[in-house]
Amino acid sequence: MNEPVIVVHGGAGDIPDSRDQPKFNGILAAIRKAHTVYKNTSSITDACQAAVECMEDDEAFNAGRGSVLNLKGEIEMEALIMEGKDMKAGSVTGVKNIAHPIALARKVMENTPHVFLMGSSANEFASKMGFETVSDDYLMTIHAKTALNNFLKSGGQPVTTEIGQGVGTVGAIGMDTNGHMVSCTSTGGITGKMAGRVGDTPVPGAGGYCDNNIGTISTTGHGDSIMRYCLAQKIMNRMENGEVPEIAAQKGCDSMSARVGGSAGAIVISKKGEVGIGFSSSKMAWAFLKDGIIHYGIKKGQYLTVAL
Numbered sequence: 001m002n003e004p005v006i007v008v009h010g011g012a013g014d015i016p017d018s019r020d021q022p023k024f025n026g027i028l029a030a031i032r033k034a035h036t037v038y039k040n041t042s043s044i045t046d047a048c049q050a051a052v053e054c055m056e057d058d059e060a061f062n063a064g065r066g067s068v069l070n071l072k073g074e075i076e077m078e079a080l081i082m083e084g085k086d087m088k089a090g091s092v093t094g095v096k097n098i099a100h101p102i103a104l105a106r107k108v109m110e111n112t113p114h115v116f117l118m119g120s121s122a123n124e125f126a127s128k129m130g131f132e133t134v135s136d137d138y139l140m141t142i143h144a145k146t147a148l149n150n151f152l153k154s155g156g157q158p159v160t161t162e163i164g165q166g167v168g169t170v171g172a173i174g175m176d177t178n179g180h181m182v183s184c185t186s187t188g189g190i191t192g193k194m195a196g197r198v199g200d201t202p203v204p205g206a207g208g209y210c211d212n213n214i215g216t217i218s219t220t221g222h223g224d225s226i227m228r229y230c231l232a233q234k235i236m237n238r239m240e241n242g243e244v245p246e247i248a249a250q251k252g253c254d255s256m257s258a259r260v261g262g263s264a265g266a267i268v269i270s271k272k273g274e275v276g277i278g279f280s281s282s283k284m285a286w287a288f289l290k291d292g293i294i295h296y297g298i299k300k301g302q303y304l305t306v307a308l
């Protein structure tokens, strides 16, 4: 393969139409950023991390700036990175006041003997690694505050607001020209979650997975369902058993919804470089780059293209 394959998502769920364009702008910017970084570094890990950081900076998404609020009105963020060569992984959960949880997950992968760090200890590690602290005011958007108010007013039922209950988790997966793969996912979780709630996103096999011998995946959607179903791992199993990524992603999400409820979406690349996009939610923002063309969409059956 002469070109890398890069796929991103900007969250699955009940996304109001008014949010489509900001999400398109964000996912297209993320793909372009990833492409530039890949050209400069030849590192698919750097490229996908950069794509996720680009969306963490963009308040159209529920990750980094724009993260949703827990029941106490706080932001607790989570992220996972996994590389497919040696199946190394790094995760964080319950982190506060940093701009790029995905960068911290990478530090866990590369600078500790562990996979997963949590809460204030993860924040202490961030300080040690030289991460700057950002204020709650920077991370907390009016959309996130409105979403929590609406959630509380409705007696704790999921409400579709401008940003939905938790839509807008972000992910980027990629394969370089040597077949090396990576998976990156970052989120603020779901609006009105209990303080300390851990979602699917930082859990390998649920929020993402990566193995150069099979493929790479990032998921999004109702995390408590995704975690119970081990959605990323289930989709890997389907590909290992010969399903093409498009079918594996869609059937994986549909089977999760049928078995445990909730809805989800997934982006997938197989070891052959084939791309799969699937979601059982009403929408998922996705985009991928292949042969100089960006393909993207958000509604079922929507398939748009634009030059890089």
Ligand SMILES: NC(=O)C[C@H](N)C(=O)O
Pocket: 011, 012, 013, 062, 166, 167, 168, 169, 187, 188, 189, 190, 199, 200, 201, 219, 220, 221, 222, 223, 224, 226
């Ligand atoms: N929109 C999302 O993907 C939310 C995330 N999966 C969570 O439940 O924490």
